[in-house]
Amino acid sequence: MAGTGVFSEILDGDVYRYYADREWKKSSSGKAVAIINPTTRKTQYKVQACTQEEVNKAMESAKAAQKSWAKTPLWKRAELLHKAAAILKEHKAPIAECLVKEIAKPAKDAVTEVVRSGDLVSYTAEEGVRVLGEGKFLVSDSFPGNERTKYCLTSKIPLGVILAIPPFNYPVNLAVSKIAPALIAGNSLVLKPPTQGAVSALHMVHCFHLAGFPKGLISCVTGKGSEIGDFLTMHPGVNCISFTGGDTGIAISKKAGMIPLQMELGGKDACIVLEDADLDLVASNIIKGGFSYSGQRCTAVKIVLVMESVADALVEKVKAKIAKLTVGPPEDDCDITPVVSESSANFIEGLVKDAKEKGATFCQDYKRDGNLIWPLLLDDVRPDMRIAWEEPFGPVLPVIRINSIEEGIHHCNASNFGLQGCVFTKDVNKAILISDAMETGTVQINSAPARGPDHFPFQGLKDSGIGSQGVTNSINMMTKIKSTVINLPTPSYTLGNGGHSKL
Ligand SMILES: NC(=O)C1=CN([C@@H]2O[C@H](COP(=O)(O)OP(=O)(O)OC[C@H]3O[C@@H](n4cnc5c(N)ncnc54)[C@H](OP(=O)(O)O)[C@@H]3O)[C@@H](O)[C@H]2O)C=CC1
Numbered sequence: 001m002a003g004t005g006v007f008s009e010i011l012d013g014d015v016y017r018y019y020a021d022r023e024w025k026k027s028s029s030g031k032a033v034a035i036i037n038p039t040t041r042k043t044q045y046k047v048q049a050c051t052q053e054e055v056n057k058a059m060e061s062a063k064a065a066q067k068s069w070a071k072t073p074l075w076k077r078a079e080l081l082h083k084a085a086a087i088l089k090e091h092k093a094p095i096a097e098c099l100v101k102e103i104a105k106p107a108k109d110a111v112t113e114v115v116r117s118g119d120l121v122s123y124t125a126e127e128g129v130r131v132l133g134e135g136k137f138l139v140s141d142s143f144p145g146n147e148r149t150k151y152c153l154t155s156k157i158p159l160g161v162i163l164a165i166p167p168f169n170y171p172v173n174l175a176v177s178k179i180a181p182a183l184i185a186g187n188s189l190v191l192k193p194p195t196q197g198a199v200s201a202l203h204m205v206h207c208f209h210l211a212g213f214p215k216g217l218i219s220c221v222t223g224k225g226s227e228i229g230d231f232l233t234m235h236p237g238v239n240c241i242s243f244t245g246g247d248t249g250i251a252i253s254k255k256a257g258m259i260p261l262q263m264e265l266g267g268k269d270a271c272i273v274l275e276d277a278d279l280d281l282v283a284s285n286i287i288k289g290g291f292s293y294s295g296q297r298c299t300a301v302k303i304v305l306v307m308e309s310v311a312d313a314l315v316e317k318v319k320a321k322i323a324k325l326t327v328g329p330p331e332d333d334c335d336i337t338p339v340v341s342e343s344s345a346n347f348i349e350g351l352v353k354d355a356k357e358k359g360a361t362f363c364q365d366y367k368r369d370g371n372l373i374w375p376l377l378l379d380d381v382r383p384d385m386r387i388a389w390e391e392p393f394g395p396v397l398p399v400i401r402i403n404s405i406e407e408g409i410h411h412c413n414a415s416n417f418g419l420q421g422c423v424f425t426k427d428v429n430k431a432i433l434i435s436d437a438m439e440t441g442t443v444q445i446n447s448a449p450a451r452g453p454d455h456f457p458f459q460g461l462k463d464s465g466i467g468s469q470g471v472t473n474s475i476n477m478m479t480k481i482k483s484t485v486i487n488l489p490t491p492s493y494t495l496g497n498g499g500h501s502k503l
């Protein structure tokens with residue numbers, strides 16, 4: 001159970017402690033932040049509201065700890081990460097329980113998130129040993145005008161202190177996808193978990209604590225982003241920010257100093273359906289892509305752009321599948337569970353009302369009970385409706401009927417987002433042309449958008465992000481290249497087999 005057994009030390013009365021200097025601490029603020037269970041809409045957990053002084057202290061400790069961590073052999077860093085991964089997987093049940101209670105993730109998906117996170121940490125340890133164990137050797141005579149007098153040795157060095165800020169929808173997985181690359185590369189890390197999801201994240205951090213990472217290397221400071229967010233992101237002790245979330249990321253990137261940024265932000269992933277597509281395959285992927293975790297994924301299918309000639313048939317197939325989705329509490333492992341907050345449900349409802357007023361066809365009746373919104377397919381959506389452009393982050397999916405592929409591509413590219421997209425057709429040549437024309441970080445051919453497998457590059461164009469994630473890219477992003485150049489007084493050429501260089 002959450003907060004019991006090995007996790008009992010992270011709880012103080014009914015408030016979870018924050019983590020710094022290898023200790024679980026109570027904030028001197030004396031204040032707590034409530035975490036509301038999306039299903040019951042009652043306070044489920046409480047976490048510390050950390051102060052600016054506590055953030056300062058965590059930054060100082062992170063800076064000091066990073067220096068000795070960078071001197072720890074790579075294989076030892078990897079060993080500790082493997083240990084943390086095993087502990088995380090061993091404790092998947094209590095962590096999954098937190099995910100169910102804090103963010104209403106369906107029970108089975110909650111377990112999957114923890115297991116996937118353990119796998120990600122192990123994979124990062126293995127990949128780090130390979131990627132960071134190699135550098136480059138360059139010689140000067142390949143550039144015009146140079147003799148072979150300079151040998152350049154490059155290696156990847158850590159950046160320092162990484163600030164990691166994940167969103168509510170994957171508070172464990174999108175935290176470890178930042179923590180593991182940071183640590184394997186020799187950085188230290190300060191984590192600011194999302195408020196909804198903070199307790200799951202604290203349990204995950206305790207698994208790293210149990211693995212034995214040194215004092216100060218990892219800190220987890222809790223509190224509302226609106227209160228401590230700016231102080232964290234503008235802190236002079238931060239050398240890199242890895243953020244996943246919404247428009248907040250755009251504001252952060254304007255305020256942050258001259259440090260590397262990794263931003264994974266929102267998306268309006270389009271699903272373009274051509275006339276020759278396998279409509280059963282499309283319908284299954286629309287269900288998986290549009291409605292899993294109630295549409296609260298940045299990579300969710302957020303708009304279907306289907307050729308008019310097959311639209312009726314596709315809509316019928318999707319309707320039939322929606323009718324089979326189970327709706328209810330995450331504990332019962334329902335397909336559709338309450339969205340994360342009342343304000344999110346209100347926002348979704350606003351998009352639905354706007355579509356209604358402007359004449360969209362409702363394939364189901366709109367139904368809502370508290371934060372629970374029944375899955376809804378909106379047909380005949382037009383570009384003047386908000387839902388054609390805005391991401392609901394909920395179980396509501398618009399369909400726009402198109403008369404040409406160009407129309408579909410135009411709609412996709414007119415979006416301010418550019419995360420992923422997908423195209424369904426049996427004609428692979430057409431699919432490649434469409435993929436090239438879509439202004440998104442990834443295009444999936446004949447499958448719904450998805451971030452995983454976690455070692456694949458993951459990036460957004462336009463307002464969807466800066467940089468690229470995925471295990472290898474994150475390791476590279478959290479390092480910098482350092483060169484050492486050996487300057488020879490005279491050119492030196494190796495002559496190869498049988499040759500003799502006169503010294
Ligand atoms: N591209 C991607 O991979 C993903 C994108 N998203 C996008 O994120 C949005 C929903 O997620 P949500 O968690 O609500 O996103 P938010 O941007 O609201 O929050 C993300 C994180 O930022 C923190 N935060 C809030 N304000 C600040 C601030 N001023 N400075 C620093 N940090 C701050 C939040 O903390 P707190 O919770 O305390 O407010 C949370 O940890 C959607 O738009 C979705 O598309 C979501 C997941 C993945």
Ligand SMILES: O=C(O)C(O)COP(=O)(O)O
Pocket residue numbers: 169170174244296297298299449450451452
């Ligand atoms: O945060 C998100 O929504 C993602 O990064 C999507 O991940 P997924 O495609 O694995 O759900």
